[in-house]
Amino acid sequence: MDALLKIQLLKTQFHKKHGIVKAVDGVDLKIHQGETLSLVGESGCGKSITGLSIMKLVPPPGRIVAGSIEFKKRNILNLSEKQMSKIRGKEIGLILQDPLSALNPVITVGEQISEVIRTHFPVNRKEAKNRTLDLMEKVQLPNVSSLYDSYPHQLSGGLRQRVLIAIALSCSPSLVIADEPTTALDVSIQSQILSLLKNLKKEFQISLLLITHDFSVVAEMADRVAVMYAGKIVEQANTFDIFTNPIHPYTKSLLDAIPKLDFSGKKKTKTIVPLKGAVPDMMNLPDGCTFYPRCSIADESCQKSYPKGFLSDGGKFVSCFKAKLA
Amino acid sequence: MSIFKIQSFQFWVGLSVLCLIILFISFSSFIIKYDPDVQNNPAENRLKKPSWKFCFGTDKFGRDVFSRVLYGGRISLLIAVSVVLFSAIIGSFYGAISGYFGGWLDQILMRFVDLLLSFPIIFLAITCMALFGSGHLMLIIVLTLTSWMDVARLVRAEVLSLKQRPFILKAKGAGLKTSRIIGRHLMPNVFLTVFTFSIIRMADIILIESALSFIGIGTQPPTASWGSMINDGKSYLPFEWWITFFPGIAILCTTMSLNFIGHGLKTLRE
Numbered sequence: 001m002d003a004l005l006k007i008q009l010l011k012t013q014f015h016k017k018h019g020i021v022k023a024v025d026g027v028d029l030k031i032h033q034g035e036t037l038s039l040v041g042e043s044g045c046g047k048s049i050t051g052l053s054i055m056k057l058v059p060p061p062g063r064i065v066a067g068s069i070e071f072k073k074r075n076i077l078n079l080s081e082k083q084m085s086k087i088r089g090k091e092i093g094l095i096l097q098d099p100l101s102a103l104n105p106v107i108t109v110g111e112q113i114s115e116v117i118r119t120h121f122p123v124n125r126k127e128a129k130n131r132t133l134d135l136m137e138k139v140q141l142p143n144v145s146s147l148y149d150s151y152p153h154q155l156s157g158g159l160r161q162r163v164l165i166a167i168a169l170s171c172s173p174s175l176v177i178a179d180e181p182t183t184a185l186d187v188s189i190q191s192q193i194l195s196l197l198k199n200l201k202k203e204f205q206i207s208l209l210l211i212t213h214d215f216s217v218v219a220e221m222a223d224r225v226a227v228m229y230a231g232k233i234v235e236q237a238n239t240f241d242i243f244t245n246p247i248h249p250y251t252k253s254l255l256d257a258i259p260k261l262d263f264s265g266k267k268k269t270k271t272i273v274p275l276k277g278a279v280p281d282m283m284n285l286p287d288g289c290t291f292y293p294r295c296s297i298a299d300e301s302c303q304k305s306y307p308k309g310f311l312s313d314g315g316k317f318v319s320c321f322k323a324k325l326a
Numbered sequence: 327m328s329i330f331k332i333q334s335f336q337f338w339v340g341l342s343v344l345c346l347i348i349l350f351i352s353f354s355s356f357i358i359k360y361d362p363d364v365q366n367n368p369a370e371n372r373l374k375k376p377s378w379k380f381c382f383g384t385d386k387f388g389r390d391v392f393s394r395v396l397y398g399g400r401i402s403l404l405i406a407v408s409v410v411l412f413s414a415i416i417g418s419f420y421g422a423i424s425g426y427f428g429g430w431l432d433q434i435l436m437r438f439v440d441l442l443l444s445f446p447i448i449f450l451a452i453t454c455m456a457l458f459g460s461g462h463l464m465l466i467i468v469l470t471l472t473s474w475m476d477v478a479r480l481v482r483a484e485v486l487s488l489k490q491r492p493f494i495l496k497a498k499g500a501g502l503k504t505s506r507i508i509g510r511h512l513m514p515n516v517f518l519t520v521f522t523f524s525i526i527r528m529a530d531i532i533l534i535e536s537a538l539s540f541i542g543i544g545t546q547p548p549t550a551s552w553g554s555m556i557n558d559g560k561s562y563l564p565f566e567w568w569i570t571f572f573p574g575i576a577i578l579c580t581t582m583s584l585n586f587i588g589h590g591l592k593t594l595r596e
Contacts, residue, residue, distance in 0.1 A: 057498055059490075060428070089501030096499075102492040106514040115510070116500040167500055 002073070003030040004207050005054065005175055010067035012046075012053045019283040023049040023062065025231035031175065036201065036208040038222035038239070040215065040254070044279045046231040047211045051177045054209070055094060056084050071175070090120040093168030093206075097180040099160035103152035109163045110136070110148030116170045132170075138203075139166045140196060158189040165197065172204055179211045194220050215258055219243065227251045230280055230290040233309075236317040247318045249295050289321070297322045337590025340583035347580055351403060354396035362393040363548040376568050383568035385558060395572050398550035403580070405466055405551075406531040410524045412470040417477025418520055422508050424478065425485030436482065439475045447472045447534060455543045465544055469531060480523055484516045518594070526588035529581035536577055552577050 012024035023046045031037045039047045052058050054069055056076065068075050076087065088094075096102040104112060113135060114128040123131070129148070136144040139162040152160055161181065168176050181197065182190040198221065201208055210221055218225055218239060225242045227235040227250060235248040246252045256273040277294040280286055286293055288303040295302065302321055309319035350357065376383040382391035424435040447469075454468045488494065489512070497507050536553025538544035540560075545551035547558075552573040559569030 055499055057495065085501045085503070087501070088499055094496065094499030096492050096496055098492060102496045104493040104497070104511050104515070107510070115502065115506070119500070119502055119506070164496070167496070170500075 004033050005031040006070040008068045010053060010069060011065045012049050012058055012062055013065050014062045016061060021282045022231050023282060024053060027233055029226060031207050031209060034205060034207055036210055036221050036223045038210045038212060038218045038225045039228055040212060040218055040225060041228035042213060042279050045228050047228055048179050051179050051209060051211050054177060055088055055092060089116050090171040091173050093173040093176040095164050095168045095176060095178040095181045098184045099157060099164050100152060102164055103160060105152055108149050108151055113166050113170055116167055120171045135166045135170055157185050158192060161185060161193050169200060169204055173206060175207045177209045182217060230285060234319050241316060247316060248320050249297055250291050334590040334593055336586040340586025343579055343583040344587065351396055351399040358393035358396060360390035360393050362389060362397040362550055382572045385569045391568060391572055394550040394555055395576050398552045398555055398573060399576060401545055401551040402532050402535055405462065405535050406528045408466045409469040409473060409531045410528045413474035413477055414520050414524050417474040418481050418513065421478035421481030422485050422512055425482035426489055426508055439478055443475050448537060451538060452543060460543050460546060465535065469534065477520060477523065481516050481520060484519055485512055488512055488515055522588055522591040525584055525591065529584040532577060532581055
């Protein structure tokens with residue numbers, strides 16, 4: 001099966017006065033039709049920039065310097081800004097993290113949905129409004145006709161996120177990029193939004209690129225997981241394999257850092273193991289493996305060069321020298 | 327966001343005074359007893375002190391100062407409102423385009439603004455009026471051309487920070503046209519800033535118009551504007567003080583109430 005989105009050796013860099021930030025450094029990703037791929041990693045490791053690169057919306061001074069992004073067999077890096085604006089919103093939808101700041105405070109929510117429909121389809125205002133009301137019902141917003149004329153600040157966080165989902169889905173895109181869609185919401189609302197996303201994904205037959213740092217979201221939603229560290233994909237596998245048999249030490253440490261409930265009392269209580277250190281300064285990455293300074297199993301050989309990724313049995317992609325031994 | 331939330335005492339004083347002034351000026355034709363421009367009054371009516379008959383006194387031609395203050399107010403306010411309106415429109419679009427696109431376009435547009443701002447307004451206005459003649463229309467054009475740059479700078483600064491906000495990213499991500507992002511998503515967000523600035527700016531325009539009329543290149547006689555009236559009366563100071571005093575007070579009240587309103591609106595922005 002051909003991939004809907006195929007990213008090869010993508011490099012996005014920020015050329016600043018004091019040096020180059022390699023935010024995305026040679027990322028390979030594939031998303032198939034109807035699949036949910038989750039991109040996980042700590043803050044500042046290049047997840048969001050990967051998502052924005054796909055939309056060609058990397059904020060300046062950021063630039064895509066190498067690689068290719070094939071979407072529906074077209075390399076979108078070669079498309080003009082005008083062709084790109086026909087893909088944005090229509091073919092690829094975007095859901096942002098904080099639903100309050102992602103909505104324009106001075107425009108009614110209905111207008112913010114219907115303007116997207118009017119941009120991409122030759123429909124009049126009335127028809128656009130009807131489609132908007134349908135859409136608002138599909139994302140399970142209550143009292144749609146009165147909500148249509150409300151302003152974002154009058155809505156609760158969960159409702160606002162539903163509005164953003166409606167905007168992303170308004171032109172039935174084939175791919176939706178959701179950048180931490182539930183991070184700004186409280187837990188009970190999170191699960192509602194996630195199950196809504198799951199249902200809509202089925203109904204609209206979309207593929208989903210889910211950017212998150214929350215492994216519970218990954219477990220709930222993803223078919224496959226790509227773990228990202230310092231601009232590179234360090235491990236990629238099926239969701240089940242990631243949780244049951246993580247190979248890369250970074251993935252292992254991320255999973256160890258999740259608080260677990262254990263009431264049985266039988267096991268020795270396993271406390272949370274925090275991952276020491278922080279994502280390295282992206283302007284000044286360590287030589288060799290970028291994870292080396294924080295890695296528990298690294299030795300001198302890891303300092304020499306960056307480990308080439310290899311496919312382990314079961315189709316897992318891992319880039320670590322020690323992984324074969326582990 | 328309602329203006330009734332403004333709790334500044336100054337704001338309400340300013341608004342009431344301004345409303346009163348506008349009310350008087352709008353209905354001036356029903357209030358006045360004498361034609362403000364006609365000079366052929368009997369000689370004994372010239373340079374009269376304020377009295378029951380002429381409540382603000384009369385000038386050297388026997389014209390009623392009260393009528394002239396009201397009629398002059400029409401001219402002064404009309405000029406101020408048009409200048410502020412036009413420069414707000416021009417400046418907003420110029421600044422929004424400059425700030426939104428950034429880069430070399432921003433550099434070029436802003437250096438041009440710097441260039442225009444390096445001339446003193448009065449000097450630029452005098453030169454233009456000397457070259458192209460005077461008149462109300464010319465006054466409006468010249469003052470607009472010399473005052474839109476401040477709005478452009480203000481809007482540019484505002485847009486520079488607004489365009490970093492996620493809702494602009496959302497709008498781009500939804501594939502909206504650039505014209506729509508600027509017109510529908512950025513402009514309404516800078517409206518209050520521009521409005522507040524324009525209100526305060528109006529006071530400046532009234533003063534500049536008065537200054538130009540005072541040196542004789544603004545409003546031409548016999549038409550009255552507040553500045554030209556002060557100019558007329560200056561040779562009769564200090565004895566026939568009422569000719570300059572009342573238009574002066576009118577300018578003072580108007581500009582002060584505009585400033586009060588402007589500062590009140592600023593609190594609304596926070």
